[in-house]
Amino acid sequence: MDTIKTVKVEAEMQEGFAIRSNINGHTLIIDQPEAARGSNLGATPLETFLFAIAGCVGTIGRIIAMQRKLELRGMQVQVEGDYNPAGLLGKPTDDRIGFQQIRISAAIDADWSEEEKKSFLDEVCHRCPIHDNISLETLVTHQSS
Structure with missing residues (x-):
């Protein structure tokens, strides 16, 4: 029987459109460009x-x-x-x-x-x-x- 592995990511809304996550000790930020009213903190x-x-x-x-x-x-x-x-x-x-x-x-x-x-x-x-x-x-x- 194959073993199923679960991958879990948690993310939290920051100010504006930024979303921050700590994944395996790495901070990742997703955002929107300034032209779309974001802060351009990430992709x-x-x-x-x-x-x-x-x-x-x-x-x-x-x-x-x-x-x-x-x-x-x-x-x-x-x-x-x-x-x-x-x-x-x-x-x-x-x-x-x-x-x-x-x-x-x-x-x-x-x-x-x-x-x-x-x-x-x-x-x-x-x-x-x-x-x-x-x-x-x-x-x-x-x-x-």
Whole structure:
């Protein structure tokens, strides 16, 4: 039987739009730019979400390379997503509130053929938990206290 591991993050609203969290001894702040009435103390939630995808892809890439004893000098991962901000602003829209499409590209620094790089990235994305969560439906619940 597989073991399920729970990951927990707690965050607290600060002044304005800033949200602060202490995760594993690291302080993270999410905010909005000044143009959106934030204090620009950190990346936006959407930017942080895309960064989490890039971070997971890079991490899984390193894990696979270590497991297979492959020489992977590095990866530059770019993640971009398209969304219509109308819904989050409370305006009527027929579009989903979230990203309509997310694109991941990786420049892989290794002495591999293009086919090997593509196969490697395919496996990385297949093994990435965050990629899995955005590719497949995940039950999300919420409650207030």
